[in-house]
Amino acid sequence: MIDLPKTYEPQAVETKWYERWLELRCFTPDPASRKPAYSIVIPPPNVTGVLTLGHVLNNTIQDILARKARMEGREVLWLPGTDHAGIATQAVVEKTLKKQGLIRHRDDLGREAFLARVWEWKEKHGGIIIQQLKKLGASCDWSRERFTMDPAYSRCVQQVFVDLHRKGLIYRGRRMVNWDPAARTALSDEEVIMTEEQGSLWHLKYPLLDERNQPLADAFVIVATTRPETMLGDEAVAVNPADPRYQHLIGRHCLLPLQNRRIPVVADELVDPKFGTGCVKVTPAHDPADYEMAQRHRLPLTVVIGPDGVMTPAAGEDFVGLDRMEARKAVIEELETQGLLLKVEPYTHNVGYSERSHVPVEPYLSDQWFLRYPSIDASTAAVEQGQIRFYPDRWVKTYTHWMRNLKDWCISRQLWWGHRIPVWYRKPAGSSSEGGARHVEADPATAAIHVDVEPPPDPENWVQDPDVLDTWFSSWLWPFATMGWPESTPTLRKFYPTTDLVTGPDIIFFWVARMIMAGYEYLGDKPFAAVYFTGIIRDKLGRKMSKSLGNSPDPLDLIAQYGADALRFGIMRSAPLGQDVLYDELHVELGRNFCNKLWNACRFRQLQGGSPEAEIDPALLTVDDKWLLLKLDRAIREISSAFAEYRFTEVTQTLHRFFWNEYCDWYIETSKAVFQGDNPARKANTLAVIDFVLSHMLRLFHPFLPFITEELWHGLDYQLELPDAQGGQTIMFAPWPKPLGDTFKLHYGLDESDERLVDARCALIGRGRNLRREFNIPANRKVTFVIRPTGGMSPHDVEVLRLLLNADAVNLDPAYAPPQGTPSALSELGELFMPLAGLLDVAAERARLTKELAKVQIEIDRVQVKLDNPAFVQKVPPAVLEDHQKRLADARAKQGQLQAALDALGNP
């Protein structure tokens, strides 16, 4: 046994044990094991990312689940890895290269050279977040670490693409998609964030044309728009066919200002007569609804905004080359000059922003690949019927709502970094094989295609689709692609389906729902049994953590300052199920204080000397020992049921209460009565009780506080005599505590009456300490107490009272007659007096007793009102009635005693 220093110093301890755990290969499970499997796949962080407090919360929870499962005797796989994060990573690398002046645009390098740079970047920065997770204590099986661009993983992604294509679920089509002009790629619907904005509704005047196509002097069609720059691409004005105001316009034409183009007025049901003017400008190439209308009315498409968000030549020479926002201003200015701007109204509307680039998304017509989701019914039913459980379960509704309104998923991205689409188009005969702009050599619309994991045997005659797949199209395979699918590996057989998934509700559609569908489609089984949704970490003002606000602390700094255990415990204690977490560094400080307290509680045990005691002698147990064991039993039961419902905060609260209040504040203090006494057998037995309880407590704490518990486990020699695999090598595999059980309680004579006795004694001590305070006895001054006991009281009890009341003596005297004015307090165990020779303050005692009497009177009144109600007495269950009657009797008795004490003080 090594001596424990006075203050816990986490740094060296954490490094030492993490290395030891790796040496012992504690995190690497054996698929051949006969133990029941427990598995989690990590939500793969961005390979170039750094650890955030969100990761800390998420991964601490996973680690808690994994460590607890290990202690419960399960074969545990926590499978880690990272995600290639297509858009984000490509953007970061592109930006860096531009900053270094190496390129102006990625085209300057070309695809192959650019990708080489990205891989270089990945090799350099890709390991950072993994190293950070290790600092946190994450017990991942690093030998199975995966990356979504690993060759085997890529092959798996391509195979799924090919399969879904063969099933007819993947198709290519020309559609209006969400376009990110900054990243210059299509996005899925889920990657568009709708943001409410204060905009304007511009009312524009389009001159009406007469039969000879001449503008009428004073006849206009008024359209309202939030995006005036798109008017350059208008092809019609639409009205509702049933709108009586505009019947005369249908079939006529007006003049599109600035472009001087003749456009028709069409009738379409889509137009809401009640909104705006009831006339809608139709821009087929730049609005999804307008595109639909254009198809119905066979209108041409004029593209005036290019893929980079800059106006095209079709926008006219006044506007070509302008950014879309500049073009808006210019169009408005020009219309105003021409007197065609009727008015501008302030208008609140929703604008879609790219989740990645944070620029407004542009509806853009392009050729893309789409997926019609597979295994929808099985996936919906699994969650609805509870084969997959959500915690908290209210997310089930969100999930099923989305599943019932699925729209095809746009899976192609106009990027280089990612899984290239395994589709090749046959070049027209006689074309050269020189590289060039995309889609020049083969027309994908008409060319023969080759869709396969393997390229065509004669690659020179084919050209591969240049696009890559959405990153989520690889992530949705994570639970099984990481385990070696499509091979039937031992890992896959043992650990799929996984047990728990821990993630944020913000990716319920992106990831959770899609993983479920992929799981049913390819493994015929759910990918996980339960999903725990964490809250979002916010600062103490409720704002999201963000780099620009500078309110996002670096977890590694916190670990360096307070220790990983402190950070874990602090975060967990403030993270209620289903709600956001308001982070405050104070929580981490409290976590550190907690660790220090635990450290010192164990140090107290160590200072008592002696080696770990194996056997508790039931005959030598004090009431305090029994009380503590019963409290331990209760704590274990509470912790088990809290864990069963993933109520981690409740677990930490119970641990806190049991350890701090019950063990430290009461039990340790009472044990001093034994340790300061002269009964060696009893001392040894107390040590045995402490060792029993501490060894349970350390195990209960281990999932939350892996490092300090391991250090203390060995520091107190609890590993001695245990088999290697059962806690002898590491606390990680020590058996998870079970409730004590009836046999145990019978053997040790644990009875609730012991618990009640000690609780009553605690209450008595509380009364006594209160007297000290009320009469301004300094905490360090010893006084004498006298008790007029109601029953028997053991010498041990008296000694405990003496210590905890900081008394020089506690005298039992059934016939005690206190001097007038002696402060007193009532308790179940007897009346307590604090005689203060020469310091009696009759007035103070009278005031105190009067205050007490007032409190009792409130209680009497409250219960009396209920009992006086005939309906109450008649209808209430007997147990409740008895309870109330007892309350009244107790309160009256107390009132009598207080009154007697008050009378004894004499008149004021």
Place this chain on the structure above:
RNA sequence: GCGCGCUUAGCUCAGUGGAAGAGCACUUCCUUCACACGGAAGGGGCCGCAGGUUCAAGUCCUGCAGCGCGCACCA
């Protein structure tokens, strides 16, 4: 517009029909031989508002308000 949360002590939150709770913060006392990263004792709540059900409502029902978050092609 539809849906889902939340509203209880100064703060963060428990409390799922029978006496308003915890942690932190606050006040006062204490360096007593585990711990001042500590101990002890206190103060502090029309449980968002209004109705209803019930012998009994923080708890169940109905409205309303405020805050937050999803979903939705009204330009």
